[in-house]
Amino acid sequence: MNIAGIGIxxxxxxxxxxxxxxxxxxxxxxxxxxxxxxxxxxxxxxxLKEMRxxxxxxxxxxxxxxxxVADSGLSVAGKSSLGIILASALGPYVTTFRFLDDIxxxxxxxxxxxxxxxxxxxxxxxxxxxxxxxxxxxxxxxxFSQSFYQALLLAEAWMLEDRCTHVLVGSAEQCDDILExxxxxxxxxxxxxxxxxxxxxxxxxxxxGEGSVFFLLDKQETxxxxxxxxxxxxxxxxGLDMYLLECSGLTGDEAVYRNDAKAGPLISSxxxxxxxxMSGIGFSCAAAALMLKNQRYYAxxxxxNPHNAPxxxxxxxxxxxxxxxxxxxxxxxxxxxxxxxAHG
Amino acid sequence: MDEHNEQELAEIxxxxxxxxxxxxNLEDIEPEQIKDDxxxxxxxxGLDSLDAVEIVVLLQRNFGLxxxxxxxxxxxxxxxxxLARYVLExxxx
Amino acid sequence: MVISGMxxxxxxxxxxxxxxxxFSTGCRKGGPPSLFKTDLPYPVFxxxxxxxGDGTVMRTFELAVAAANEAIRESGLENTLLAxxxxxxxxxxxxxxxxxxxxxxxxxNTGSAPMHSxxxxxxxxxxxxxxxxxxxSGPACTVVNACSSGTDAIGVGISWLRADMCDIVICGGAxxxxxxxxxxxxxxxxxxxxxCKPFDKDRSGLNLGEGAGILIIEKENVLRKRGREKEFCIxxxxxxxxxxxxxxxxxxxxxxxxxxxxxxxxxxxxxxQVAFINAHGTATRDNDKVEGDVLARVFGSxxxxxxxxxxxxxxxxxxxxxxxxxxxxxxxxxxxPQSIGFENEDDEIGIAPVREKTIINGNYAVSTSLAxxxxxxxxxxxxx
Numbered sequence: 001m002n003i004a005g006i007g008i009x010x011x012x013x014x015x016x017x018x019x020x021x022x023x024x025x026x027x028x029x030x031x032x033x034x035x036x037x038x039x040x041x042x043x044x045x046x047x048l049k050e051m052r053x054x055x056x057x058x059x060x061x062x063x064x065x066x067x068x069v070a071d072s073g074l075s076v077a078g079k080s081s082l083g084i085i086l087a088s089a090l091g092p093y094v095t096t097f098r099f100l101d102d103i104x105x106x107x108x109x110x111x112x113x114x115x116x117x118x119x120x121x122x123x124x125x126x127x128x129x130x131x132x133x134x135x136x137x138x139x140x141x142x143x144f145s146q147s148f149y150q151a152l153l154l155a156e157a158w159m160l161e162d163r164c165t166h167v168l169v170g171s172a173e174q175c176d177d178i179l180e181x182x183x184x185x186x187x188x189x190x191x192x193x194x195x196x197x198x199x200x201x202x203x204x205x206x207x208x209g210e211g212s213v214f215f216l217l218d219k220q221e222t223x224x225x226x227x228x229x230x231x232x233x234x235x236x237x238x239g240l241d242m243y244l245l246e247c248s249g250l251t252g253d254e255a256v257y258r259n260d261a262k263a264g265p266l267i268s269s270x271x272x273x274x275x276x277x278m279s280g281i282g283f284s285c286a287a288a289a290l291m292l293k294n295q296r297y298y299a300x301x302x303x304x305n306p307h308n309a310p311x312x313x314x315x316x317x318x319x320x321x322x323x324x325x326x327x328x329x330x331x332x333x334x335x336x337x338x339x340x341x342a343h344g
Numbered sequence: 345m346d347e348h349n350e351q352e353l354a355e356i357x358x359x360x361x362x363x364x365x366x367x368x369n370l371e372d373i374e375p376e377q378i379k380d381d382x383x384x385x386x387x388x389x390g391l392d393s394l395d396a397v398e399i400v401v402l403l404q405r406n407f408g409l410x411x412x413x414x415x416x417x418x419x420x421x422x423x424x425x426x427l428a429r430y431v432l433e434x435x436x437x
Numbered sequence: 438m439v440i441s442g443m444x445x446x447x448x449x450x451x452x453x454x455x456x457x458x459x460f461s462t463g464c465r466k467g468g469p470p471s472l473f474k475t476d477l478p479y480p481v482f483x484x485x486x487x488x489x490g491d492g493t494v495m496r497t498f499e500l501a502v503a504a505a506n507e508a509i510r511e512s513g514l515e516n517t518l519l520a521x522x523x524x525x526x527x528x529x530x531x532x533x534x535x536x537x538x539x540x541x542x543x544x545x546n547t548g549s550a551p552m553h554s555x556x557x558x559x560x561x562x563x564x565x566x567x568x569x570x571x572x573x574s575g576p577a578c579t580v581v582n583a584c585s586s587g588t589d590a591i592g593v594g595i596s597w598l599r600a601d602m603c604d605i606v607i608c609g610g611a612x613x614x615x616x617x618x619x620x621x622x623x624x625x626x627x628x629x630x631x632x633c634k635p636f637d638k639d640r641s642g643l644n645l646g647e648g649a650g651i652l653i654i655e656k657e658n659v660l661r662k663r664g665r666e667k668e669f670c671i672x673x674x675x676x677x678x679x680x681x682x683x684x685x686x687x688x689x690x691x692x693x694x695x696x697x698x699x700x701x702x703x704x705x706x707x708x709x710q711v712a713f714i715n716a717h718g719t720a721t722r723d724n725d726k727v728e729g730d731v732l733a734r735v736f737g738s739x740x741x742x743x744x745x746x747x748x749x750x751x752x753x754x755x756x757x758x759x760x761x762x763x764x765x766x767x768x769x770x771x772x773x774p775q776s777i778g779f780e781n782e783d784d785e786i787g788i789a790p791v792r793e794k795t796i797i798n799g800n801y802a803v804s805t806s807l808a809x810x811x812x813x814x815x816x817x818x819x820x821x
Contacts, residue, residue: 116620141581143577
């Protein structure tokens with residue numbers, strides 16, 4: 001599958017320039033105990049004009065999806081051959097709790113129908129379809145740490161069976177006080193706000209994050225500006241320039257990444273820029289795609305490296321052809337996909 | 345309608361305008377910009393079916409009023425004025 | 438893609454056999470909810486006598502396991518499941534949300550809350566939990582497309598098999614009855630305080646229900662290698678978005694029509710070959726009007742169709758799974774039950790579902806689903 005366009009909203013801003021700037025500037029501490037998306041980043045009266053009622057989750061997803069299409073320059077909006085898949089580990093759970101607030105405050109019969117209708121996972125995709133006037137297949141899936149990976153698999157299946165010529169694949173996650181509370185109970189949080197991916201720790205520390213990222217994928221044989229993404233096939237390290245590891249402290253034990261760190265290719269991880277999200281591999285995928293487009297290695301933003309992994313230590317413009325994104329799920333199941341530049 | 349009722353009606357209109365703008369997330373409009381006889385749906389304020397059921401809940405929460413029959417609701421929800429008059433005539437004292 | 442097994446649990450019975458008995462006698466058992474306390478006056482369809490566990494796992498998961506066990510038994514795969522690449526794709530709504538009122542009340546009041554409901558949620562991703570339960574190695578995906586989730590999960594299964602991502606898929610949907618959606622649908626003004634009347638002139642809204650409907654689908658060559666014969670298959674699937682409104686269906690029904698057309702094109706059939714349609718038929722004013730119009734337009738006013746929501750209530754994420762099974766049963770048994778709850782034709786729709794148990798002739802049937810957010814799905818079932 002060819003990556004034709006990317007849209008992103010995260011704590012450093014909206015759009016690829018914000019991602020590029022974050023990669024250049026490196027790690028900055030979160031303003032609070034987690035990486036939040038500022039309301040200023042999701043204000044857009046043109047794109048969100050039909051969305052006065054929408055919650056933060058839907059707005060982030062809609063902007064990222066819209067921007068991915070705009071970035072591609074393709075006129076796919078409104079075509080029934082465009083599919084949309086949103087993957088989210090937790091969905092608009094903030095709105096779900098708002099709805100529970102209603103139940104507790106007003107009783108079962110006086111709850112808000114508007115809040116309820118936004119608390120279902122597929123509200124965001126409904127808005128995306130409306131925004132793009134897209135009448136093709138739309139699907140929302142949730143598979144915790146596998147969410148984004150499963151969405152990629154399905155996008156590929158849809159293209160193979162000619163259900164779609166283009167698929168918008170993305171993820172969205174939100175974080176508020178209650179999720180941070182749950183994280184504190186279930187895993188370790190980094191009090192200094194610094195995710196340290198290369199500790200490959202048995203009890204790693206996370207910094208919750210939020211945001212949305214979308215990719216417009218197409219079947220085109222030749223690669224566009226970002227390159228192609230493949231989920232299957234050769235798993236060897238031959239010709240690989242970089243392993244991008246999704247260590248963000250969420251799945252409990254990251255010792256499992258130590259083997260990958262020793263496999264040969266240069267190692268990097270950009271989770272400290274985005275914050276920890278169960279579907280965070282989508283954000284890493286955006287970083288990888290941008291590196292291929294720019295033909296530029298961006299330094300790993302946090303470099304504590306007790307295992308002497310071959311880190312991407314500094315920024316460098318040099319030929320860069322192939323990056324493999326690797327993540328492990330809650331049961332140590334491995335998920336990987338490979339991005340290849342046009343010339344790779 | 346006597347002067348007292350007129351005053352009460354004006355007060356209800358003011359409360360309703362604020363409730364609508366806040367709870368229906370109306371953009372680009374301040375409560376005081378809504379006309380007293382503003383049409384609520386379609387061409388007027390541009391509300392839709394989801395707003396209609398939200399107004400039902402707003403009436404329940406704020407005035408103890410139950411609009412169960414949406415056919416009846418259509419008449420009540422026609423304009424800000426019909427809504428205010430319905431509240432005035434039916435709210436629990 | 439061949440259907441080799443199916444299982445159901447709903448307010449209409451704990452298995453296929455009980456379901457057919459209730460269909461045959463036109464028996465339905467809605468009543469006030471017993472699973473939770475509420476002051477809402479709405480009847481619901483709970484699974485009668487379902488033996489749930491101690492609350493450490495989600496009820497949705499337990500319903501799905503019951504239906505999956507029945508389906509796996511019928512497919513003859515009890516002892517050989519692990520020999521294949523088996524994927525799991527299931528639709529749900531409740532199991533995807535951490536909407537535990539007690540947990541949230543505790544957090545709201547005290548700033549801390551017990552973690553057992555969080556654990557139940559984190560261990561309860563429906564497809565993931567079923568994958569673990571049966572030790573499966575294929576892809577796992579939980580579809581959260583609201584009320585069309587079950588149908589769409591079957592659609593994903595078809596896509597996986599076509600793309601050779603696995604050999605067999607356990608697919609369908611499951612949802613437990615829960616207070617939170619009952620409050621939500623109630624606030625939307627679309628829940629009836631009496632037993633629902635799909636497509637009726639005087640319909641006044643839906644009833645919520647619970648259950649699970651599971652199909653085992655597999656590639657034909659895998660089935661043949663197992664020494665089994667093909668009886669039913671899913672020969673088409675279509676899904677299309679309305680791009681219209683968050684909660685209201687597009688009035689012209691063009692999204693549903695596109696989904697139906699796509700599904701029939703995949704199956705290579707024309708509307709005239711469809712013996713009957715298991716409609717979404719929730720008994721809300723809007724759904725039944727739009728859906729009835731589309732069915733009349735696509736299939737003609739004489740088409741035989743029904744809604745089984747009168748027997749099960751609207752089971753949300755489970756509905757598409759349950760109704761896919763009911764559709765297969767209609768073709769297998771050669772009859773469909775009366776569309777229970779229906780009495781008087783609505784002139785605004787101008788098409789009526791079957792009033793009595795009806796003999797079916799033909800090899801194809803269609804099941805439709807319409808969802809919140811404007812998603813429309815349809816599958817075509819074929820009898821060999």
